[in-house]
Amino acid sequence: MRAGRVQVEGFFSLNSVSSYGLVDLDEARVKGQISFSSANLDGIDATALTAEGVVCGGDIHLCDGFVANGNVSLGGAQIKGQLNCASATFTASEDWALLADRIIVRGSVFLSDGFSASGGVRFVGARVYGELRSR
Structure with missing residues (x-):
């Protein structure tokens, strides 16, 4: 699914969706939350989800059984x-399971409550104004 640069006035929700191939939200503008709760994204040995440069006016939910087979x-x-990745599984196709370099999160980041990553998790140059919870 390619939705790069999309502009959404409300919420963007793909809860419980199954997707094969890249989900592209690069540079999207969403005034509400972005939710992939319980979604299963299979990047087929590549990137499962890219949302580089996205601007989100609410929370981003990659949680509650979210599975990414491929980089995010x-x-x-x-x-x-908030960035909520609680109870999510990230499996890297290469080195990094979750790349969040230069991300700005005004709320908290949750990598907890059953979060798992097979591959690296990277937040180089990130700014998190709330908690960064990883237990």
Whole structure:
């Protein structure tokens, strides 16, 4: 699914969706939350989800049974709420399971409550104004 640069006035929800191939939200502008709760994204040995430079006016939910088989890239994203990855599974196709370099999160980041990553998790140059919870 390619939705790069899309502009959404409300919420963007793909809860419980199954996807094969890249989900592209690069540079999207969403005034509400972005939710992939319980989604299963299979990048087919490549990137499962890219949302680089996304601007989100609410929370981003990659949680509650979310599964990514392939890299997830949130580099340069701006999130006014929380980044919730609780109870999510990230499996890297290469080195990094979750890339969040230069991300700005006004709320908290949750990598907890059953979060698992097979591959690296990277937040180089990130700014998190709330908690960064990883237990």
